[in-house]
Amino acid sequence: MCVAVRDSCAPLLLCHGLSWPDSLDCDRFPADEDMCLASLSKEYKHIHKELPKPICQTCPAVEEFFTQKRVLDVFCANNFAVKVKLSKKRTVSGDQAYNIECQVEFINQAMASGTALIYDDEMTSYKLLWDDPECDIEVPERLLSSYEQLKHYHLVERCIHVPVREGTEEEIMLVHSSEYLEVVKSTQTMNEEELQRVSENYDAVYFHPNTYRCAKLAVGATLQLVDSVMSGKVCNGMALVRPPGHHSQRNAANGFCVFNNVAIAAQYAKRRYGLQRILIVDWDVHHGQGIQYVFEEDPSVLYFSWHRYEHQRFWPLLRESDYDAVGQGKGKGFNLNVPWNKVGMGNSDYLAAFFHVLLPVAFEFVPELILVSSGYDSGIGDPEGQMNATPECFAHLTHFLIQLANGRLCAVLEGGYHLKSLSESVCMTVKTLLRDPLPPISGEMAPCLSAIESIQNVRGAHKPYWKCLMYEEATPLHDLSTKSQQMMEAELIQTSTHPTAEQAVGTTKSDEAIKTDRFLESHMKKILSPVPPVKTAAAIVSKADAHLLPVSVQVEMEMNAQELKTVVSAFDAELVKEEKALLSLQNVLAVLDKILKKKVCNGIAESSVASVSTTFALKHCFDFGLQR
Numbered sequence: 001m002c003v004a005v006r007d008s009c010a011p012l013l014l015c016h017g018l019s020w021p022d023s024l025d026c027d028r029f030p031a032d033e034d035m036c037l038a039s040l041s042k043e044y045k046h047i048h049k050e051l052p053k054p055i056c057q058t059c060p061a062v063e064e065f066f067t068q069k070r071v072l073d074v075f076c077a078n079n080f081a082v083k084v085k086l087s088k089k090r091t092v093s094g095d096q097a098y099n100i101e102c103q104v105e106f107i108n109q110a111m112a113s114g115t116a117l118i119y120d121d122e123m124t125s126y127k128l129l130w131d132d133p134e135c136d137i138e139v140p141e142r143l144l145s146s147y148e149q150l151k152h153y154h155l156v157e158r159c160i161h162v163p164v165r166e167g168t169e170e171e172i173m174l175v176h177s178s179e180y181l182e183v184v185k186s187t188q189t190m191n192e193e194e195l196q197r198v199s200e201n202y203d204a205v206y207f208h209p210n211t212y213r214c215a216k217l218a219v220g221a222t223l224q225l226v227d228s229v230m231s232g233k234v235c236n237g238m239a240l241v242r243p244p245g246h247h248s249q250r251n252a253a254n255g256f257c258v259f260n261n262v263a264i265a266a267q268y269a270k271r272r273y274g275l276q277r278i279l280i281v282d283w284d285v286h287h288g289q290g291i292q293y294v295f296e297e298d299p300s301v302l303y304f305s306w307h308r309y310e311h312q313r314f315w316p317l318l319r320e321s322d323y324d325a326v327g328q329g330k331g332k333g334f335n336l337n338v339p340w341n342k343v344g345m346g347n348s349d350y351l352a353a354f355f356h357v358l359l360p361v362a363f364e365f366v367p368e369l370i371l372v373s374s375g376y377d378s379g380i381g382d383p384e385g386q387m388n389a390t391p392e393c394f395a396h397l398t399h400f401l402i403q404l405a406n407g408r409l410c411a412v413l414e415g416g417y418h419l420k421s422l423s424e425s426v427c428m429t430v431k432t433l434l435r436d437p438l439p440p441i442s443g444e445m446a447p448c449l450s451a452i453e454s455i456q457n458v459r460g461a462h463k464p465y466w467k468c469l470m471y472e473e474a475t476p477l478h479d480l481s482t483k484s485q486q487m488m489e490a491e492l493i494q495t496s497t498h499p500t501a502e503q504a505v506g507t508t509k510s511d512e513a514i515k516t517d518r519f520l521e522s523h524m525k526k527i528l529s530p531v532p533p534v535k536t537a538a539a540i541v542s543k544a545d546a547h548l549l550p551v552s553v554q555v556e557m558e559m560n561a562q563e564l565k566t567v568v569s570a571f572d573a574e575l576v577k578e579e580k581a582l583l584s585l586q587n588v589l590a591v592l593d594k595i596l597k598k599k600v601c602n603g604i605a606e607s608s609v610a611s612v613s614t615t616f617a618l619k620h621c622f623d624f625g626l627q628r
Contacts, residue, residue, distance in 0.1 A: 115433040116228045116237025117159035118221045119147050123242045126208035129192050135206045137383065137417045138256040143242050146413070149423035155430050162228050162237070167219025167264065174267040175260050175294055180251045184258060188212050203316070205253040215243055215258040222261040223268055225410045230273050230369065236402060236433045238374070238411040240426070246288030246373045246414050247316070254290060255316065262373050262412050263294045266301055269369055276300050279367035281358065281401060282307075283350075283394070284375020284414045285385030287321040287337065291373065297331040302365050304358050306350070306378070308385055309339030311483060323457040324476070326465070333465025336361065338458050341482040342450045346388035347443045349451035350378075354400055356455050360468040362404055370401055370409040376416030376425040381516030384417050391424040391520070392439045392527055398432040409433070420517045424524055435535070437601050439527040450482050530598065537594050537603035539587035554600065556590035564589065571616050581609050588613045589620065596624050 124140035150156050172181055187195060187207040195207045218241035225239045245262055247255030266278045280295075280303045282288040287307040295301040308314045309321055319325075327335035338353050377384040379391065402409050411429055416422035432438065447455075456477060463472045538549055539556040546555045564586050565576050575581045584607035591603035607613040 114160040114234045115158070115430065116162045116225055116234040117150070117156060117430065118162050118164060118225055118237065118239040118241075119143070120164040120217060120221065121147075122164075123214045123217050123221075123240075126210040126214050126243075128206045129208060130196055130206075132206060134204050135256065138206075138243075140242070141419060142416060142422060143240055143413075145419040145423045146240055146416075146426040149427050150430060153427050153431070155427060155434070158434055159237070159430065160228075160234050162224050162234075164217050165220040165224055166213075166216040167223060167259070171223060171264060171268060172216070172219055172259055174271070175250065175263045176248075177251050184212050184215065184253070202253045204255045205258075206256075207253075211243065211258060217241070218243060218245065218261050219259050219264055222265045222410070222412050225412070226265050226269050226369075226371075227272075229408050229410055230269065235407050236409040236411075238413070238426070238430055238433060240413050242413070244375070244414040245290070245412075246282055246284060246375070247286065247290045249290045249293055255286060256415070257290065260290045260294065262288075262371050263291050265371055265410065265412070266295070269371075270300060273369075275368045277302070277365060277367045279362055279365060279370045279404065280304065280373065281370065282373035282375070282414075283378055283397065284373055285378040285382065285387060286375070286415065287316060287318065288373055288414075289316055289318055289321065292320065292325070292335055292337075295331065296325075296327050296335055297329045299330050299334050302334050302336070302362065302367065304336040304338075304362075305373075306338035306340060306353055308343065308387070310341055310343075311480075323454065324461050326461055333462055336458060336462065338454055340387075340451070341454060341480060342448075343386035344388055345378075345448070345451060347390060347393040347441055348445045349447045350389050350393055350397065351441075351445070352447035352451055353455055354397060357458050359400060361462070361466050364466055364468050367405045368408070370405050372398075372401065372409065372411040373414045374411045374426075374429060375414030376422045377418075379416070379418070379421045379425045381418040381421040381513065381520070382416065383513070384415065388443075390442055390523060391421065391428045392441050394425045395428040395432040395438050396441055398429050399438055402433070418513060418516060420520050424520055436531050439529075442523070442527065450480070453477050453480050453482075532598050532601045534594070534600045535602070537591050537600040539590040539603070539605040541583060541587070541606050541608075556587075556594070556603075559586055559590055567620075568616075571619055572612075575612070581612060584609050584613050585616055588617050592617055592620060596621070596626075 121144070124143050127140055128136050128138070147156070169181060183198070184207075187198060188209055190198065190207070190209065195209070199206045218239075221239045221241050222245075225237050228234045228237060239261075241261060243256055243258045245257045245260040245264075248257035248260045262280060262282075266280060269275050269278060278301050280291060280301060282291060282303070282305040284305075285308050287309070288303075288305050291303055292305070295303055307321060312319060312322070321337055322339050323337050325335060325337050326332055336357060338357060340349075374394075376382070376394070378387050378389060379385070379394070380388050398409070398411070411433070413426070416425070428439075459469050459472050460476045463469045534554045535552060537554045537556050538546075540546065540549075543555065549555065564582070567589060568575050568582060568585050571585075575585065584605075587605040587607055591600070591605045594600035595603060605613070
């Protein structure tokens with residue numbers, strides 16, 4: 001067996017209390033040409049072409065093989081563990097021989113470095129066929145505008161295309177009943193009058209002859225994304241699907257949702273991949289009661305939802321959407337509801353909910369997979385949510401989430417009814433999944449009083465269930481600042497009504513919608529900047545060690561000596577005489593200049609005089625014009 005591979009595997013085996021079998025160190029496996037290593041795991045079929053076929057001096061030839069360098073390149077790009085099974089066998093001659101089985105497991109999905117994007121314009125093939133002011137904001141343009149904006153930012157070409165498939169009836173029935181499935185299936189052959197009659201049996205739903213086909217595609221696209229992430233084909237991804245899913249229940253369509261895409265995905269991932277801890281984050285502005293109902297007794301799924309609530313006066317008007325709905329039975333503590341009791345919540349409120357509720361609990365939960373019900377009606381300008389979060393907020397939220405579950409994240413589109421706000425927010429999410437630098441986040445960073453009250457109540461309600469909250473001194477607040485105001489407005493405003501399509505996306509946009517369009521056009525230009533061509537640079541003393549760095553890291557070469565001395569002299573003339581200090585400052589300057597000129601995102605510099613280097617770097621940044 002190749003010594004390099006053995007030496008690479010040994011520390012990882014040791015972490016698992018295993019040692020490299022002595023029997024594998026034999027001359028039959030030459031170290032200078034081909035290597036005997038085979039992945040036998042069915043879950044990693046996609047990497048078989050990247051790994052060598054078993055081959056050694058006494059083995060029969062195989063059709064294809066890879067050189068030692070090719071294989072080592074694949075392994076060096078990943079964190080992996082190798083499980084080796086050694087078993088004796090008898091040959092015809094009676095001599096002892098060995099069966100060798102190796103299973104490669106990638107620990108941090110590093111091989112899965114790509115981002116999947118799943119989209120099929122067939123999911124735009126259904127629409128509302130009659131007048132219904134409650135439903136007419138759910139339009140095909142929601143999907144089309146999001147995909148077009150992704151193309152505008154050249155994000156589509158950077159993602160890995162994963163084809164859409166239909167969800168099977170068996171997969172749909174992981175969440176829904178066979179009776180409900182038959183009802184939806186029957187709509188394929190109905191006329192308009194029959195479709196309208198069936199739609200009226202549910203709350204805020206419309207059916208079309210193509211609804212069933214599109215709903216199956218939405219389920220299948222979501223499961224394709226889960227498979228791509230869990231198999232290691234990609235690290236993360238987003239599925240642009242329609243109809244949405246988080247409101248639909250076992251026996252009922254609800255709130256534009258037909259099949260519960262994310263709930264089905266969670267059940268599917270548990271069953272197919274044996275996952276024991278799945279985090280579902282629902283940042284849609286409406287409570288995803290359908291997901292809550294499925295998992296409220298299940299401790300293997302942690303469900304987090306923030307939503308416009310207004311003391312149960314906003315749709316879906318449910319008591320169980322409040323902060324004290326923590327789950328049932330064994331699922332107590334695994335349902336996190338953050339109710340927003342006023343409109344106008346912004347970036348600071350959303351970040352506060354993440355920092356003080358979701359992230360502490362999620363890090364304690366240690367999820368194996370993250371599913372995001374990505375509804376963008378919680379963004380600025382949306383007629384449903386009436387919130388103020390700008391698109392870059394969703395980039396930051398996504399960034400925090402991909403620190404969990406080894407980055408395994410599947411974002412699935414839910415709501416979003418202001419097309420510009422929706423499409424820009426989708427793009428911000430995908431850019432972050434692609435690991436682009438985060439844009440600066442705008443606005444005041446102090447959450448409002450109502451947000452603080454909701455957050456305190458959630459923390460208090462979950463104190464008995466999570467160690468990170470066990471020292472929480474706060475008790476639930478009942479005299480909330482928004483209650484008296486809500487009572488006064490109750491007779492004047494019915495907040496549960498849905499705006500019409502004209503208000504949201506039609507040709508006669510309201511003044512408010514037009515203002516939002518103009519604001520976003522200007523705002524996105526301010527916060528977005530070109531992504532540097534190089535992610536990471538390194539300046540190290542010994543260039544001979546450069547081969548130890550990942551291939552993607554750019555090693556900075558030596559600077560012009562005279563230019564270096566001129567810059568250092570302006571800082572401290574005495575340092576020019578000290579060769580050791582000069583070399584350290586050269587490393588710092590080589591990386592820092594590339595970052596300041598936006599040629600590199602980030603970097604690392606080796607220095608033997610750290611404090612001097614830091615002071616030098618600060619001065620150089622201020623000289624360059626930075627203010628903070």
